[in-house]
Amino acid sequence: MRVSLPKKTLADVLSHIERIIPQRSSNPALSLLRLELAEQSFTLTGSNMELDIRATLKADVESEGIIALPAHVFSQVVRSLPGELVSLEVQEREVHITSGSYHTNLQLSDDSQTVIPDFPPAASYTGSLEANVVSAALGQVRYAAAVAEYQAVMRGVKLELADDKTRAVATNGFRLAYYHSEVSSGLAGELILPAKSVDEITRIFADGTVQLAFEDTTLSLRNAIYSLNVNVMEGEFPNYNAVIPQEFALRVRLDAKELVDIVQRVALMADKNSNNRIDIFVKNGQMQLSAEGGYGRSQEALDVNQEGSESEMLLAYNASFLLEALRPVSGNIYLSFPAPTSPTVLTSEKDSGYLAMVVPLSL
Amino acid sequence: MRVSLPKKTLADVLSHIERIIPQRSSNPALSLLRLELAEQSFTLTGSNMELDIRATLKADVESEGIIALPAHVFSQVVRSLPGELVSLEVQEREVHITSGSYHTNLQLSDDSQTVIPDFPPAASYTGSLEANVVSAALGQVRYAAAVAEYQAVMRGVKLELADDKTRAVATNGFRLAYYHSEVSSGLAGELILPAKSVDEITRIFADGTVQLAFEDTTLSLRNAIYSLNVNVMEGEFPNYNAVIPQEFALRVRLDAKELVDIVQRVALMADKNSNNRIDIFVKNGQMQLSAEGGYGRSQEALDVNQEGSESEMLLAYNASFLLEALRPVSGNIYLSFPAPTSPTVLTSEKDSGYLAMVVPLSL
Numbered sequence: 001m002r003v004s005l006p007k008k009t010l011a012d013v014l015s016h017i018e019r020i021i022p023q024r025s026s027n028p029a030l031s032l033l034r035l036e037l038a039e040q041s042f043t044l045t046g047s048n049m050e051l052d053i054r055a056t057l058k059a060d061v062e063s064e065g066i067i068a069l070p071a072h073v074f075s076q077v078v079r080s081l082p083g084e085l086v087s088l089e090v091q092e093r094e095v096h097i098t099s100g101s102y103h104t105n106l107q108l109s110d111d112s113q114t115v116i117p118d119f120p121p122a123a124s125y126t127g128s129l130e131a132n133v134v135s136a137a138l139g140q141v142r143y144a145a146a147v148a149e150y151q152a153v154m155r156g157v158k159l160e161l162a163d164d165k166t167r168a169v170a171t172n173g174f175r176l177a178y179y180h181s182e183v184s185s186g187l188a189g190e191l192i193l194p195a196k197s198v199d200e201i202t203r204i205f206a207d208g209t210v211q212l213a214f215e216d217t218t219l220s221l222r223n224a225i226y227s228l229n230v231n232v233m234e235g236e237f238p239n240y241n242a243v244i245p246q247e248f249a250l251r252v253r254l255d256a257k258e259l260v261d262i263v264q265r266v267a268l269m270a271d272k273n274s275n276n277r278i279d280i281f282v283k284n285g286q287m288q289l290s291a292e293g294g295y296g297r298s299q300e301a302l303d304v305n306q307e308g309s310e311s312e313m314l315l316a317y318n319a320s321f322l323l324e325a326l327r328p329v330s331g332n333i334y335l336s337f338p339a340p341t342s343p344t345v346l347t348s349e350k351d352s353g354y355l356a357m358v359v360p361l362s363l
Numbered sequence: 364m365r366v367s368l369p370k371k372t373l374a375d376v377l378s379h380i381e382r383i384i385p386q387r388s389s390n391p392a393l394s395l396l397r398l399e400l401a402e403q404s405f406t407l408t409g410s411n412m413e414l415d416i417r418a419t420l421k422a423d424v425e426s427e428g429i430i431a432l433p434a435h436v437f438s439q440v441v442r443s444l445p446g447e448l449v450s451l452e453v454q455e456r457e458v459h460i461t462s463g464s465y466h467t468n469l470q471l472s473d474d475s476q477t478v479i480p481d482f483p484p485a486a487s488y489t490g491s492l493e494a495n496v497v498s499a500a501l502g503q504v505r506y507a508a509a510v511a512e513y514q515a516v517m518r519g520v521k522l523e524l525a526d527d528k529t530r531a532v533a534t535n536g537f538r539l540a541y542y543h544s545e546v547s548s549g550l551a552g553e554l555i556l557p558a559k560s561v562d563e564i565t566r567i568f569a570d571g572t573v574q575l576a577f578e579d580t581t582l583s584l585r586n587a588i589y590s591l592n593v594n595v596m597e598g599e600f601p602n603y604n605a606v607i608p609q610e611f612a613l614r615v616r617l618d619a620k621e622l623v624d625i626v627q628r629v630a631l632m633a634d635k636n637s638n639n640r641i642d643i644f645v646k647n648g649q650m651q652l653s654a655e656g657g658y659g660r661s662q663e664a665l666d667v668n669q670e671g672s673e674s675e676m677l678l679a680y681n682a683s684f685l686l687e688a689l690r691p692v693s694g695n696i697y698l699s700f701p702a703p704t705s706p707t708v709l710t711s712e713k714d715s716g717y718l719a720m721v722v723p724l725s726l
Contacts, residue, residue: 070658073631073658076631077628077631077632077661080624080627080628080631081628082624082625082628082663094659101663101664101665102625102628102629102661102662102663103661103662103663104631104632104659104660104661104662105659105660105661106632106658106659107657107658107659261443261445262445262465264443265440265443265444265445265465266465268436268439268440268443268467269440269467269469294470295433295436295469295470296457296467296468296469296470297467297468298440298465298466298467298468299465299466299467300445300464300465300466301464302464
């Protein structure tokens with residue numbers, strides 16, 4: 001059982017699979033990588049029970065077989081190899097790794113112990129999306145998901161697939177982000193993906209087309225090399241449509257980058273133990289930002305394009321929430337204020353799909 | 364009391380002083396920065412009791428005075444300023460910081476609380492060294508110093524100043540590094556500098572000439588902007604000259620970078636819980652490196668230029684110690700082996716001042 005392939009190809013694939021494999025686990029099977037050699041192909045699989053990743057590479061294979069290896073040690077060895085080619089040869093209970101003048105005999109693990117993920121047959125992949133839609137939809141809203149264990153499904157990103165849309169939504173109750181695209185995947189359904197699995201999806205599918213399959217509690221995604229199974233989360237996602245304000249008393253247009261810089265500077269004086277509060281006062285086409293805490297106070301003003309029925313408004317925010325909502329956007333943005341106590345809506349002039357909502361602090 | 368100066372100049376100086384100031388301390392005076400405005404000069408000082416740093420900048424000063432500020436908050440504010448100029452104006456118990464459209468009022472601390480370091484008068488600086496000698500001597504040996512508290516003066520770098528030499532030495536008992544220069548500083552004496560203070564010295568004095576003064580238990584260093592007081596450590600440094608072997612049974616010449624890469628690769632299989640052991644076998648102009656641990660074993664060979672009375676030798680090392688000894692050098696190096704149980708000596712063909720010694724593991 002022997003295979004030879006470019007080091008870089010193998011290292012790239014391992015970098016993606018290695019990320020999901022726990023360094024330590026009470027279940028030793030989870031720390032293993034499974035390698036399958038078949039005619040003309042070399043397949044690597046790993047799993048963390050929430051997410052399975054499989055990568056299939058074309059390769060010169062001399063005989064067939066299946067082995068299991070400690071994933072992180074194998075990845076470290078491959079990354080450090082001196083040659084451009086690496087050859088793997090299985091000899092009894094070891095795999096012999098050779099590259100240039102370097103030789104390693106790595107002990108095999110018992111392959112009956114490995115987790116063997118099962119991927120849907122090709123015919124099940126009835127949907128598809130361009131990778132840039134997947135990464136825009138999931139990648140831009142992911143920050144808004146909750147972190148705490150007790151927040152259950154709010155730790156996930158909701159994906160809505162329908163004939164006329166692909167939409168991703170995340171919220172932790174104090175802020176919300178959604179991304180709406182009129183592109184259809186060809187699938188229909190609503191599912192909640194764990195935020196950590198979302199990170200791996202956006203990392204792996206950088207370009208090209210992603211094929212999709214959804215059955216029972218698993219969303220499967222694949223391209224020419226990778227197949228992923230994502231276990232969806234069970235539970236009721238909050239009815240977010242009801243809380244997004246539709247009417248606004250005041251709206252400003254300004255540059256996202258400029259606002260980010262100012263919020264960061266002004267927030268240096270904000271009290272970290274008291275919501276990291278920053279105040280925003282809009283009047284006469286000017287936006288005045290200020291903060292105050294134990295070290296002192298700070299303020300900065302910028303000119304904005306102002307419109308709406310109200311001539312001025314004073315609001316307060318957690319500066320971190322504002323900064324996170326601003327991170328996915330660039331260029332001109334709109335901040336729409338219904339009232340000082342209602343959620344503020346952030347939209348982008350350039351990317352009409354993105355919408356973020358931040359709940360102000362009480363004044 | 365008012366001063367105006369370029370943001371970049373101020374930020375650079377703060378980045379050096381801020382590093383030594385503790386984020387939290389039982390002595391609040393240590394977390395403060397002292398600013399002194401005098402005619403045409405603006406002076407910043409900070410201290411951590413082991414090391415004092417003073418930076419003096421030329422600046423437009425409108426009136427004189429002394430204030431104290433929380434160092435880290437002030438540094439953060441300066442780093443984030445939008446404009447190229449920053450102006451500081453003291454108003455009662457606040458300093459008003461303005462840059463572009465940004466304004467901060469930072470509360471002053473009670474300046475009676477600050478530590479006020481005292482620097483020697485100009486006439487005391489009777490010695491001098493080029494900054495590149497200082498950084499080569501101290502910077503290249505610093506890694507070999509001990510870390511553990513109980514190792515007392517071995518946590519420092521010994522500096523030997525004499526008519527005919529400037530020499531720096533560090534050791535933790537298992538390895539040693541020294542750097543010898545025939546340049547004289549004009550001072551005479553032996554002193555042990557804390558390794559952490561050594562880091563700041565090499566960071567601050569990057570080029571030009573460094574003036575030196577040594578009185579009682581303090582080494583002072585200065586250039587046009589910075590003055591440093593380093594509290595020297597008290598105690599007896601080991602007699603390292605007695606342990607550096609002078610005769611060798613075998614010596615090899617090889618490329619430092621190539622050896623580093625191979626040691627890193629081969630050591631992947633080494634047992635981290637058992638000295639991270641890597642074996643080296645030299646014979647017939649070949650050096651064979653190998654390691655073995657719970658995951659398997661690895662080996663790699665390279666051609667070397669071999670000489671000496673012994674035709675072969677087998678040695679074992681802690682791979683990390685070998686790598687650290689190799690880090691300061693590049694190009695051709697010599698490894699000189701007196702015997703498998705005696706310290707190995709590493710020297711550089713290019714930089715004759717550097718010498719490292721690594722004690723082998725027992726086979």
